[in-house]
Amino acid sequence: MTAKYALRFGALGYLALLLLLPVGLVFYRTFEHGFHPAWAAVTSPQALHALWLTLIIAAIAVPLNTLFGVVLAIALVRHRFPGRGLLNAVVDLPLALSPVVVGLSLYLLYGTGGWLGGLAGHGIKILFALPGMILATIFVSLPFVVREVVPVLREIGTDQEQAAETLGAAPFTTFRRITLPAIRWAVCYGVVLTTARAIGEFGAVSIVSGRIEGKTETLPLYVQSQFEGFNTTGAFAACVVLALIALATVLAMRMFRPKEGAA
Amino acid sequence: MATSAAVSVSRAGAVLGRAGGGLARGIAIGYLSLIVLVPLSALVWSSRSEGMDTFWQEVTKPQALSALKLTLGVSFLVAAFNALTGTAIAWVLVRDSFPGKGFFNSVIDLPFALPTIVAGLVLLELYGPNSPFGVDVAFQRAGIVLALLFVTLPFVVRAVQPVLLELDREMEEAAESLGARRLAVFRRIVFPNLLPAVLSGVALAFARAVGEFGSVVLISGNIPFKTEVSSVYIAGQIESDNPTGAAAVSVVLLLISLAVLLAIGAFRHWRTRHDR
Numbered sequence: 001m002t003a004k005y006a007l008r009f010g011a012l013g014y015l016a017l018l019l020l021l022p023v024g025l026v027f028y029r030t031f032e033h034g035f036h037p038a039w040a041a042v043t044s045p046q047a048l049h050a051l052w053l054t055l056i057i058a059a060i061a062v063p064l065n066t067l068f069g070v071v072l073a074i075a076l077v078r079h080r081f082p083g084r085g086l087l088n089a090v091v092d093l094p095l096a097l098s099p100v101v102v103g104l105s106l107y108l109l110y111g112t113g114g115w116l117g118g119l120a121g122h123g124i125k126i127l128f129a130l131p132g133m134i135l136a137t138i139f140v141s142l143p144f145v146v147r148e149v150v151p152v153l154r155e156i157g158t159d160q161e162q163a164a165e166t167l168g169a170a171p172f173t174t175f176r177r178i179t180l181p182a183i184r185w186a187v188c189y190g191v192v193l194t195t196a197r198a199i200g201e202f203g204a205v206s207i208v209s210g211r212i213e214g215k216t217e218t219l220p221l222y223v224q225s226q227f228e229g230f231n232t233t234g235a236f237a238a239c240v241v242l243a244l245i246a247l248a249t250v251l252a253m254r255m256f257r258p259k260e261g262a263a
Numbered sequence: 264m265a266t267s268a269a270v271s272v273s274r275a276g277a278v279l280g281r282a283g284g285g286l287a288r289g290i291a292i293g294y295l296s297l298i299v300l301v302p303l304s305a306l307v308w309s310s311r312s313e314g315m316d317t318f319w320q321e322v323t324k325p326q327a328l329s330a331l332k333l334t335l336g337v338s339f340l341v342a343a344f345n346a347l348t349g350t351a352i353a354w355v356l357v358r359d360s361f362p363g364k365g366f367f368n369s370v371i372d373l374p375f376a377l378p379t380i381v382a383g384l385v386l387l388e389l390y391g392p393n394s395p396f397g398v399d400v401a402f403q404r405a406g407i408v409l410a411l412l413f414v415t416l417p418f419v420v421r422a423v424q425p426v427l428l429e430l431d432r433e434m435e436e437a438a439e440s441l442g443a444r445r446l447a448v449f450r451r452i453v454f455p456n457l458l459p460a461v462l463s464g465v466a467l468a469f470a471r472a473v474g475e476f477g478s479v480v481l482i483s484g485n486i487p488f489k490t491e492v493s494s495v496y497i498a499g500q501i502e503s504d505n506p507t508g509a510a511a512v513s514v515v516l517l518l519i520s521l522a523v524l525l526a527i528g529a530f531r532h533w534r535t536r537h538d539r
Binding site: 003004007008010011012014015018019020021022023025026029068071072074075076078079081083087089090091092093094095096097098099100101102104105106107108109111114115135138139142193196199200201202203206207219220221223224227235236239242243245246247249250251253254 | 305367372373409513516
């Protein structure tokens with residue numbers, strides 16, 4: 001009996017010390033001197049621009065990864081072709097790869113002397129600009145929708161899809177009427193994870209963006225620049241905004257989490 | 264007549280399906296190439312553009328080697344620690360019941376949802392120079408370990424939880440009724456069933472720890488030979504305009520990531536073979 005309680009309080013105490021207290025303290029520190037300094041910091045033009053840029057990047061990267069994530073999952077589960085195993089491994093790679101390595105890869109590809117570095121000379125600016133930041137965000141948040149949809153596709157099998165096809169449904173109709181309803185919650189869960197990662201990405205975007213204040217600074221980059229510039233109020237206030245987005249994410253994850261045995 | 268019509272319709276469907284399959288495959292390969300494969304190829308190519316000798320020189324520079332050793336050391340430590348705490352937390356969340364369990368279960372996902380730079384800042388506030396507890400691990404290796412423990416927390420918990428939920432209690436009850444002690448039951452019955460899941464969680468946590476940047480960059484202070492991890496070293500090399508050096512160390516990290524993914528594939532294979 002004592003072992004049970006020791007384990008329970010050990011585990012919960014660890015979670016409290018590692019996760020809850022630190023996050024709680026930043027909320028406390030942000031509003032220590034009242035609501036107004038924090039509000040003023042969050043609504044400064046530089047902070048607002050950073051927030052806006054973060055949302056724009058997420059608004060482009062998340063739909064692309066959702067759309068292509070579903071297509072990738074279907075290709076991986078429903079079709080056999082040479083190189084499928086490799087494709088499967090490549091999809092997982094962003095989960096295991098350092099974001100700094102991702103950023104550097106894009107930096108070398110689109111930078112001066114890179115294979116696609118010539119694009120800048122034609123007026124297509126990718127590095128230190130929005131397109132590069134979007135590409136970096138897409139890279140790091142690529143696996144989430146795929147990884148959520150793949151097991152569901154495997155589980156539902158192809159019986160209903162084949163039945164629909166036999167009855168003369170066009171492939172897209174089959175997808176819309178049979179496959180999509182079956183995978184929609186997995187897609188939603190994947191979208192939540194993708195959004196959280198897209199909004200919070202720091203390493204890859206930090207290298208690709210060049211961190212130009214007021215131009216290519218996302219909210220996570222703003223947190224760092226304010227903290228290093230000794231504007232702790234600004235850094236904490238931006239942290240609280242990001243933490244609130246994270247809390248909303250956790251709630252959404254709870255809603256959409258795939259349940260054992262439930263469809 | 265009707266049958267042959269149905270057959271020809273289904274054949275048309277199959278042909279269309281195959282064309283759709285070709286399309287899906289083409290789109291999938293194209294997207295992955297554009298986003299992932301071409302940039303990574305550029306990285307590998309750049310790391311070797313000045314010859315293999317330069318590559319080795321860059322990888323074996325004392326500062327680069329010291330960062331790599333530190334990275335691997337703290338990542339092993341953090342991954343091993345997660346095997347223990349992650350399994351214990353999963354156990355408490357599945358087998359124990361107490362008020363607020365749903366809340367704690369959701370809290371596990373917080374490190375996945377919270378931006379890494381926020382995680383770093385938040386830890387620095389509680390366990391840094393302004394710590395209300397008087398615990399200051401800023402600019403020390405312990406600080407790196409703390410940040411890595413934060414960001415890797417969910418991996419083992421979330422890998423073990425579903426296996427523990429599905430695990431048949433009858434085996435344990437049978438062993439207990441035959442007089443096995445609780446520890447023996449855990450060691451002989453529960454643990455072997457959890458092992459593949461624990462290992463894949465640990466491998467993911469290790470990979471994440473090796474590459475982690477955002478949460479470490481503020482708390483570690485990035486002191487060369489002391490608290491500088493490889494990801495921070497790479498970022499530093501880019502800033503001091505040595506892209507070849509940055510690329511060389513990045514290729515090493517890329518190889519580690521690939522090795523970890525291969526290991527996870529092997530664990531998964533092992534688990535499905537056990538299921539059969």
